[in-house]
Amino acid sequence: MTAFRRLDKGGRIDREKSVNFTYDGKSLGGFAGDTLASALLANGKTLTSRSFKYHRPRGIMSAGVEEPNGLFAINGNEPNIPATTVDLVEGLAAQSQNAWPSVDFDLMAVNSFAAPLFQTGFYYKTFMGPFKKSWMFYEPFIRRAAGIGKGSCEKDPDRYETAHEFCDVLVVGAGPAGLTTALVAGRSGARVVLVEQDLELGGQLLSETDRDFEMWRTTQVAELRSLANVTIRTRTTAQGLYDDNLVVLLQRHENHDAARGRPRQTLISLRSKAIIFATGAIERPLVFPNNDRPGVMLASALRTYLNRFAIVPLKRALIVTNNDTAYKTAFDLAEAGIAVTMADHRNVIPSDLLSRAAMLGMAMFPGTGIADVEGAKQVTRVQLAGNHSATIECDVLAMSGGWNPVVHLTSHSGIKPVYDDAIAAFVPGGYAKNHFGAGAVTGKFGFESVIKDGNAAGADAAKAAGFDKPATPVATIGAKDRAYKISPHWAPKTTGKGKAFVDFQSDVTVKDIRTAHDEGYVAVEHLKRYTTLGMGTDQGKTSNINAIGLMAELREMPISQAGTTTFRPPYTGLAVGAIAGRTVGLHFRPYRLSPLHDANKAHGATFIEAGLWMRAWYYAWAGSTPETAYIREMELVRNGVGIADISTLGKIDVQGPDAAEFLNRVYVNGFAKLPVGRARYGVMLSDDGVVLDDGTTTRIADIHYYTTTTTAQAGEVMSWFEYLLQTQWTDLKVHVTSLTDEWAGMAVSGPKSREALQLAFPDADVSNENLPYMGCLDVHLDGVRIRILRLSFSGELAYEVHVPAEYAGSLWEHVLKVAEPLGIRPYGLEALASLRIEKGHVAGLELDHRNTLDDLGLGKIAGKEKSYVGKELRFREALQAPDRWSLVGIELMEPDKKLRGGSILFSAGDEIKGHGRGYITSVTWSTELKKFIALGLYQGGLKHEGEDIICAFPLKNEQVKARIVSPHFIDREGARLNA
């Protein structure tokens, strides 16, 4: 069965270029210039889909982005795409949705018989009982059954990009108003971007037959294309308007090819000095029983299919309207030889229309609407009611309920649309600064007046963007505008048995809205949520205003008082892929490589992600798994000498006459009197009194310091310093600069580390006397200045060797080579982090922005007399509570078991339940003690030293016995450090 056919000639399609595509696996043909919708109609596919709730047969209803019915999965990976917005391209594969086994024979249509079940508020009413948590039980089942299209779980084969763009004047929409404003602004010299969601410029003009219109259109388009300062983006939708004139555009590319880097879509963040909304208007349907049958279509859409795509109803068309514009469709169809019957809700029809209709042999029924539409899978007969009762046989039923200006974008800026009685529709309620409206969006539908207004809006926008040179206005064609007359008709008083749809996509009927009204959901926003009206992928473009009109009628109040819904971005469906752009795979986030990365690789490092860093985890010489390798690496450091990449440490250059004072304020311990050439461990607090970070600072010269931070907090500490200097202590003369990228660092650690350094720097005196613990020495090798700091994270005799980053690789190789006789080898992050646990040094896992100095056993280092950031709040009652979770060491008491990080700690007599008395922060095998040890936070801390505890790990249902001990497992006297 078919309702449509393609004419042998006419339209804008390119008949020289055939295009093959598939629909549910069947091969079909169309032409270049077709949309998927027009190609389906031309192939006689009147029934294309099934509705959301009732699985009713549906067909294409519109010719634009407002399409509620004709949604398809395209090329297997993107669901819910309106066929009216898909350009027909070779090889396109369209799959119907929401029907099984097919749209023609859909078993799910049994839902129609269960219609009473799917009444308004169905979910809320049905699935709330019988128990308190019933909804939680039902929800997964409902979610599975609901929805229209299904997303693919496959990787998206296409490529998406994001981009930024700037201009003086943005024009949204390229109908007569858009073309006019863009040209006027372009002539003024402004940088203009003209966006149009269609593949061609012209808007409604593309559906006209008048040669004067086409001449006008091609003339303006040609001039626009000739202007170097005008960028035209077709297939581009303005999806949202945001603050500061930011408009997000989605551009769909014609020739996309991921392999060649050609994106399928680009999401453009465009900032424009001025914006012109020339977004046009969308025709609205009429509401009558069975108005959703395939073959029922918007009148303007039918005209577009006729004039643009050369598609006509098989023989007969019935048109129902409440305004004059539908007559254009009627006349064009009649002239194309289609038998046209006209039902007009209005009793009085303008005489010129009547006489033209008579001339064309059209049957006219004034004061008449639709009582019912018959036809199981497409329209066959229509029952008229009103002044005339008649049954009309027809192939297609076209409807026009008036025009809704596309006020979405102007609403995004927070300006509510207002109801205009003259056109029975909402228009923008105003414009933000440097925003302008032109054309049908303002409620003006006549060509001449649109051009006149467009000329003014274009000039105003150019002026707002700083281009006040008057530009030549765009010429009109001298036609006479016809006044727009409409007699709104929101819904029939009774709908009989047939469902009269208001929202086609969400299957919301007049009855549903009446029910909502009866149950008190009368505010538009409540109505929407209760009935799901306007909540489909089409966001109610064809339904919202009819629903508001109907609700106003039910409430017996003017529409202006009934309110309007809030339009939110995006204007049309937006693929998540386009939002992500290239933020996928390798580029999901940036990654950071140490200056020693290549050297680490050459030495067999296995890498691990640590924040953004790729860090050397362990090295091949020590083993093939981290569990075994780190133990050999630890043993190397405890007994010989190892070298580790510590370039990731934050490094900050602090210089200026007040540098000492500055550091003295940010660190809890004193730095004012630190001698030149010496380093000091320091801890800093946030202003809330909680520990922010620790590290060392070395005094390089009188007013010059070199600060290191933990890897994790490097950025935060740098920002903190800048914040303090720029906002709090603007009187301090201090400059801070990040040196994290400038300097690489390597730790040379172990009892033989001094010997290793002596071999590496034969001209330097690295003796204990010249370079004591916490000393600093600048040495030179091959003319390169290298900074040696005698610091230890491992607890062994150790040094940090800092070198300008580009020399790091060769210095690393040099040290490994010359110290080879000592058995030096690299050790990785796992060993680095384990050695410090044995020593009891806190790190990122303990410095988690929740612990105080006292919690971490560091209270004693804070200066008593001096002031420092966080001092006052450090002594808050809660932060001084005696039972705070504080740092402890933990030793495993069951040798055949293991400790796990994150284990919950309980006292030996506790019931193993709840959050316990603390948890393990860091755990390692101790090569010195030959057992598992850990650091943790425990209620009351070291007051419980020596007590037995239980470490519970519920994820693996494990409980092991352990003991609270000092966190300093080795060398408490510091003999090794000072060796």
Place this chain on the structure above:
Amino acid sequence: MLDRRSALASAKPYTSSVLQIGEAHGFSLLQVAGLAKAISPITGKLPVKVGLAVTSEGRTLMRTGPNQFWIIGPEVDDIETKLPEIAIITPLSHSRTRIVIEGEPARNVLAKGVPLDFHHSAFKSGTFAMTGLHHTPVLVHCVGENRFEIYALRTFAVSVYEWLTDAALEFAR
């Protein structure tokens, strides 16, 4: 013998007939904080506002803050020793990797990642911007009609370079 090694030493070279993306290795970068009148006798006239770069005696001088400048010179440069003691000097030669992008599509490639106006009339030769690319801070310096030098943090250089070559893919010939 210690040698200088680029962060991009093992990066995959990018080739296209319309676009060059590569590294301009071997420069010195000195950050100097102080008053222009104290510094300019040594460096030559300094730019009057942030975002402007000038060339003087083989060096590029940029104003990166109200009283802060970048001096970009040859790989070996002794200007540090000549600057007045009152200036706060921070050598940064190793901290940045200089990535050059040149060719007709260069502005379009950059516009994909940098939220700035790259139109010829807006981002002219001799100007620079301190901005972000691929979530990392960069300084983008326009040095010719379609030639830009990007100073990326060294440790992010490979990531930024890979991002750029990926963004350039669609323009490849």
